[in-house]
Amino acid sequence: MSRTYRIRETQLLPVTLEQAWNYFSNPDNLQHITPPALGFRVTSEPHGHHIYPGQIIEYKIRPVLGIPLYWMTEITHVENHRFFVDEQRYGPYSLWHHQHHFRETAGGVEMTDIVHYRIPFGWLGDLANNVFVGRQLKELFRYRTEIIPSRLNGSSLT
Numbered sequence: 001m002s003r004t005y006r007i008r009e010t011q012l013l014p015v016t017l018e019q020a021w022n023y024f025s026n027p028d029n030l031q032h033i034t035p036p037a038l039g040f041r042v043t044s045e046p047h048g049h050h051i052y053p054g055q056i057i058e059y060k061i062r063p064v065l066g067i068p069l070y071w072m073t074e075i076t077h078v079e080n081h082r083f084f085v086d087e088q089r090y091g092p093y094s095l096w097h098h099q100h101h102f103r104e105t106a107g108g109v110e111m112t113d114i115v116h117y118r119i120p121f122g123w124l125g126d127l128a129n130n131v132f133v134g135r136q137l138k139e140l141f142r143y144r145t146e147i148i149p150s151r152l153n154g155s156s157l158t
Contacts, residue, residue, distance in 0.1 A: 002125035004095060005134065007115040009141040013108050015152050020102055020109040021081045023152060025050045027057050032151055035143045038063055038136075051075045051084055063092070063136060073098075094120040113141065 013020050023029055026049050027042055034040040039062030047055060055075040060068050071091035078084045081102060088096035095118035103110045119125030119133055 002094070002119050002122050002129075004116055004118045005129060007117075007137055007141065008112065009145070010110060010112045011145055011148065012105065013111055013148065013152060015108050017081055017102060017104045017109050019152065020111060022050075024100060024102070024111070025078075025084060027051060027055075029151070030057075030059075033144050033147055035140060038140070039066065039068070051078055053078050056089070057086070061092075064132070092119075094118045094125075 015023075028046065028049065030042060031040050039060070041060045042057060043060050044056065044058035053075060057073050057075070059071045059073075061071055062068050069092050072089045073086040073091075073096070074089050076085050076087050083099060083101045085100070086096075086098045095116060097116045099112075099114040101112040101114070103112075115137070117137075119129050121128070
Protein backbone atom coordinates (compact mmCIF):
# COMPACT_ATOMS: atom_id res chain seq x y z
CA MET A 1 0.00 0.00 0.00
CA SER A 2 1.27 3.47 -0.82
CA ARG A 3 1.56 6.36 1.61
CA THR A 4 -1.07 9.00 2.24
CA TYR A 5 0.31 12.44 1.39
CA ARG A 6 -0.88 15.79 2.71
CA ILE A 7 -0.68 19.27 1.23
CA ARG A 8 -1.70 22.38 3.16
CA GLU A 9 -1.61 25.76 1.43
CA THR A 10 -2.89 29.08 2.77
CA GLN A 11 -3.40 32.26 0.79
CA LEU A 12 -4.67 35.71 1.79
CA LEU A 13 -7.19 37.10 -0.68
CA PRO A 14 -7.88 40.87 -0.73
CA VAL A 15 -11.64 40.44 -1.21
CA THR A 16 -14.74 40.03 0.94
CA LEU A 17 -15.81 36.64 2.23
CA GLU A 18 -18.88 36.82 -0.02
CA GLN A 19 -16.73 37.45 -3.12
CA ALA A 20 -14.31 34.63 -2.28
CA TRP A 21 -17.10 32.17 -1.55
CA ASN A 22 -19.03 33.04 -4.71
CA TYR A 23 -15.95 32.57 -6.86
CA PHE A 24 -14.63 29.33 -5.37
CA SER A 25 -17.98 27.65 -4.91
CA ASN A 26 -18.71 27.99 -8.64
CA PRO A 27 -17.39 24.87 -10.47
CA ASP A 28 -17.18 26.87 -13.72
CA ASN A 29 -14.16 28.71 -12.27
CA LEU A 30 -12.04 25.59 -11.68
CA GLN A 31 -10.45 25.56 -15.10
CA HIS A 32 -9.49 29.26 -14.73
CA ILE A 33 -7.31 28.49 -11.70
CA THR A 34 -5.67 25.33 -13.06
CA PRO A 35 -2.41 25.51 -15.03
CA PRO A 36 -3.19 25.37 -18.78
CA ALA A 37 -0.53 22.65 -19.25
CA LEU A 38 -2.80 20.21 -17.37
CA GLY A 39 -5.52 20.50 -20.01
CA PHE A 40 -8.18 20.60 -17.26
CA ARG A 41 -11.79 20.84 -18.45
CA VAL A 42 -15.11 20.38 -16.63
CA THR A 43 -17.19 17.96 -18.74
CA SER A 44 -20.32 17.45 -16.64
CA GLU A 45 -23.53 19.34 -17.20
CA PRO A 46 -23.79 22.37 -14.91
CA HIS A 47 -26.22 22.05 -12.02
CA GLY A 48 -26.34 25.70 -11.02
CA HIS A 49 -23.52 28.09 -10.30
CA HIS A 50 -22.81 27.02 -6.73
CA ILE A 51 -21.78 23.74 -5.20
CA TYR A 52 -24.04 21.66 -2.98
CA PRO A 53 -23.62 18.42 -1.01
CA GLY A 54 -23.97 15.42 -3.31
CA GLN A 55 -23.03 17.32 -6.45
CA ILE A 56 -21.01 15.26 -8.93
CA ILE A 57 -18.48 17.10 -11.09
CA GLU A 58 -16.71 15.37 -13.98
CA TYR A 59 -13.47 16.48 -15.61
CA LYS A 60 -10.91 15.62 -18.21
CA ILE A 61 -7.32 16.29 -17.26
CA ARG A 62 -4.03 15.63 -19.06
CA PRO A 63 -1.43 15.43 -16.28
CA VAL A 64 1.13 13.14 -17.94
CA LEU A 65 2.37 13.30 -21.55
CA GLY A 66 -0.94 14.84 -22.68
CA ILE A 67 -2.81 11.57 -22.04
CA PRO A 68 -6.43 12.38 -21.13
CA LEU A 69 -7.76 11.04 -17.83
CA TYR A 70 -11.34 11.00 -16.59
CA TRP A 71 -11.89 12.31 -13.07
CA MET A 72 -15.11 12.45 -11.05
CA THR A 73 -15.47 14.18 -7.71
CA GLU A 74 -18.37 14.59 -5.32
CA ILE A 75 -18.96 17.63 -3.15
CA THR A 76 -19.51 15.86 0.17
CA HIS A 77 -19.72 18.70 2.70
CA VAL A 78 -20.66 22.36 2.41
CA GLU A 79 -20.97 24.96 5.13
CA ASN A 80 -21.67 28.22 3.32
CA HIS A 81 -18.95 30.84 3.65
CA ARG A 82 -16.82 28.51 5.81
CA PHE A 83 -15.74 25.37 3.93
CA PHE A 84 -16.50 22.69 1.39
CA VAL A 85 -15.00 19.28 0.64
CA ASP A 86 -14.59 17.45 -2.65
CA GLU A 87 -13.74 13.75 -2.77
CA GLN A 88 -12.75 11.69 -5.77
CA ARG A 89 -15.25 9.03 -6.80
CA TYR A 90 -13.33 7.91 -9.88
CA GLY A 91 -9.97 9.00 -11.22
CA PRO A 92 -6.20 8.91 -10.98
CA TYR A 93 -5.87 8.70 -7.18
CA SER A 94 -6.75 5.87 -4.82
CA LEU A 95 -7.67 8.63 -2.33
CA TRP A 96 -8.41 12.30 -2.93
CA HIS A 97 -9.96 14.38 -0.14
CA HIS A 98 -9.73 18.16 -0.66
CA GLN A 99 -10.92 20.62 1.98
CA HIS A 100 -11.39 24.30 1.08
CA HIS A 101 -11.59 26.60 4.14
CA PHE A 102 -12.42 30.32 4.19
CA ARG A 103 -11.93 32.69 7.13
CA GLU A 104 -12.54 36.41 7.18
CA THR A 105 -9.51 38.43 8.34
CA ALA A 106 -8.65 42.11 8.66
CA GLY A 107 -6.94 42.02 5.23
CA GLY A 108 -9.64 40.06 3.39
CA VAL A 109 -10.08 36.29 3.40
CA GLU A 110 -7.67 33.58 4.44
CA MET A 111 -8.23 30.59 2.16
CA THR A 112 -6.71 27.27 3.19
CA ASP A 113 -6.61 24.14 1.05
CA ILE A 114 -5.93 20.82 2.75
CA VAL A 115 -5.50 17.82 0.45
CA HIS A 116 -4.99 14.23 1.51
CA TYR A 117 -4.19 11.94 -1.39
CA ARG A 118 -2.84 8.51 -2.14
CA ILE A 119 -1.54 7.19 -5.43
CA PRO A 120 -2.32 3.60 -6.48
CA PHE A 121 0.30 0.92 -7.24
CA GLY A 122 2.04 0.71 -3.86
CA TRP A 123 5.75 1.56 -3.99
CA LEU A 124 5.43 2.52 -7.68
CA GLY A 125 2.85 5.12 -6.67
CA ASP A 126 5.22 6.43 -4.01
CA LEU A 127 7.97 6.64 -6.61
CA ALA A 128 5.61 8.48 -8.99
CA ASN A 129 4.77 10.94 -6.22
CA ASN A 130 8.44 11.58 -5.53
CA VAL A 131 9.32 11.95 -9.21
CA PHE A 132 6.43 14.06 -10.54
CA VAL A 133 2.98 13.91 -8.88
CA GLY A 134 3.97 15.74 -5.69
CA ARG A 135 5.83 18.37 -7.69
CA GLN A 136 2.89 18.78 -10.07
CA LEU A 137 0.50 19.36 -7.17
CA LYS A 138 2.85 21.89 -5.56
CA GLU A 139 3.09 23.65 -8.93
CA LEU A 140 -0.72 23.72 -9.17
CA PHE A 141 -0.97 25.53 -5.82
CA ARG A 142 1.93 27.86 -6.73
CA TYR A 143 0.08 28.71 -9.96
CA ARG A 144 -3.10 29.39 -8.00
CA THR A 145 -1.25 31.68 -5.61
CA GLU A 146 -0.10 33.72 -8.61
CA ILE A 147 -3.27 33.68 -10.72
CA ILE A 148 -6.07 34.00 -8.14
CA PRO A 149 -5.51 37.67 -7.22
CA SER A 150 -5.90 38.72 -10.87
CA ARG A 151 -8.96 36.46 -11.25
CA LEU A 152 -10.58 38.10 -8.23
CA ASN A 153 -10.18 41.70 -9.36
CA GLY A 154 -13.47 43.34 -10.29
CA SER A 155 -14.85 41.99 -13.55
CA SER A 156 -13.22 38.56 -13.22
CA LEU A 157 -15.58 37.63 -10.37
CA THR A 158 -18.33 35.27 -11.48
